[in-house]
Amino acid sequence: MYCREDSLTLIEMMEDIPTLPESFMRIRTLMNRKEANIKELAEMIRTDQAIAASVLKCANSPHYNAMGHPVGSLPQAIARLGFTETSHIVMAASLLYGFTLPFGMNYIRALWAHAFAVGLICERMAKEHGLDQGEMFTAGLLHDIGKAVIGIRLDLTYFESNMAALHGEELIDAERKAYGLNHAEAGAAILRHWNLPESLQRTVAEHHNPETSFLPAKICALANTEANERFPFGSSLDHIGSTLACDPAQVEPQLPRPAVNKAETPDKRMQLGSEDNFLSKARALLQDTPWVKA
Ligand SMILES: [Fe+2]
Numbered sequence: 125m126y127c128r129e130d131s132l133t134l135i136e137m138m139e140d141i142p143t144l145p146e147s148f149m150r151i152r153t154l155m156n157r158k159e160a161n162i163k164e165l166a167e168m169i170r171t172d173q174a175i176a177a178s179v180l181k182c183a184n185s186p187h188y189n190a191m192g193h194p195v196g197s198l199p200q201a202i203a204r205l206g207f208t209e210t211s212h213i214v215m216a217a218s219l220l221y222g223f224t225l226p227f228g229m230n231y232i233r234a235l236w237a238h239a240f241a242v243g244l245i246c247e248r249m250a251k252e253h254g255l256d257q258g259e260m261f262t263a264g265l266l267h268d269i270g271k272a273v274i275g276i277r278l279d280l281t282y283f284e285s286n287m288a289a290l291h292g293e294e295l296i297d298a299e300r301k302a303y304g305l306n307h308a309e310a311g312a313a314i315l316r317h318w319n320l321p322e323s324l325q326r327t328v329a330e331h332h333n334p335e336t337s338f339l340p341a342k343i344c345a346l347a348n349t350e351a352n353e354r355f356p357f358g359s360s361l362d363h364i365g366s367t368l369a370c371d372p373a374q375v376e377p378q379l380p381r382p383a384v385n386k387a388e389t390p391d392k393r394m395q396l397g398s399e400d401n402f403l404s405k406a407r408a409l410l411q412d413t414p415w416v417k418a
C-alpha cells in the first residue's frame with residue numbers, strides 16, 4: 125500500500141522508468157511540423173526495422189493492394205498509405221515493439237489492441253467535434269498507459285492480481301486504495317514526465333470521468349466505454365479492426381454537443397485526417413501487420 129505522494133515519487137524516479145519509444149516521439153515531432161514530407165517520414169521509418177516491416181506489410185495488404193501490385197520501398201509504401209495512416213502505424217507499432225512491459229506478449233497485445241480501438245474511436249469523434257484528430261488518436265493510444273506504469277513501477281503483480289479483472293469505477297477505487305492514485309493519474313504523471321502536452325495529460329487524467337468539462341477527456345472517456353462494451357479485453361486486433369470497419373457509423377458514441385471552450389481544446393497544429401477514410405484505415409492497420417498476429 126502506498127500513499128499518493130509515495131506513488132508519484134516512485135513513478136517519477138528516473139532510474140528504471142520506461143521511456144516512450146524514441147520512434148514514437150520522433151513521429152509526433154515530425155507530424156507537428158508543417159513542412160514535414162514523405163521523404164522525411166521514410167527516412168525516420170528506415171531506422172527501425174520492425175516499424176519499416178509493419179508499414180511495408182500494411183501497404184501490401186489486400187486492402188491497399190487490391191490490384192496485386194506489390195511495393196517494395198518505403199516511399200512507395202507511404203505514398204500508397206498516405207501520411208496520416210503511415211503515422212498511425214508507426215505510433216502503434218513503436219509502442220508495441222519499443223515499450224518494454226514485464227508481462228506476456230498476449231497481454232501486451234490485448235492492452236494495445238484496446239488502446240488502438242480507443243484511439244480510432246477518439247480520432248473519429250474528434251473530427252465530428254472539431255478537435256485535432258492526430259492528437260486525439262494519440263490520447264486514445266496512451267489513455268491506459270498508467271496501467272503499464274503501475275505494473276512496472278508500483279506493483280509487479282498488478283496484471284496478475286484481482287485488479288486485472290476490475291473495470292471502470294471499481295478499478296479506479298481499488299487502485300486508489302492500493303496505490304493512492306489510479307491508473308489515469310499515473311498515466312498523466314508519466315506523460316508530464318515525458319513532457320507531452322498538457323492537453324494530453326489532462327485527457328488521460330480524466331479518461332474515466334465522462335462528466336468532465338474538458339471536451340477531449342470527455343471524448344476519450346466515451347470512446348473508452350464504447351471500446352470496452354464492444355471489445356472485451358483480449359479481443360484480437362483483427363476482430364476490432366473488422367468490426368470497426370464493417371460498422372463505422374455505430375462506433376461513435378453519442379455525445380451531446382457541449383459548447384467548445386477554445387481555451388481548453390488542444391492546439392490545432394496538425395491538420396491530418398483528410399476525408400473520412402476510417403474504414404480503410406482500420407482494416408489496413410489491423411490486418412497483415414506482424415503485431416496483429418498472436
Ligand atoms: Fe482506463
Ligand SMILES: [Fe+2]
Binds near residue numbers: 238348
Ligand atoms: Fe481503457
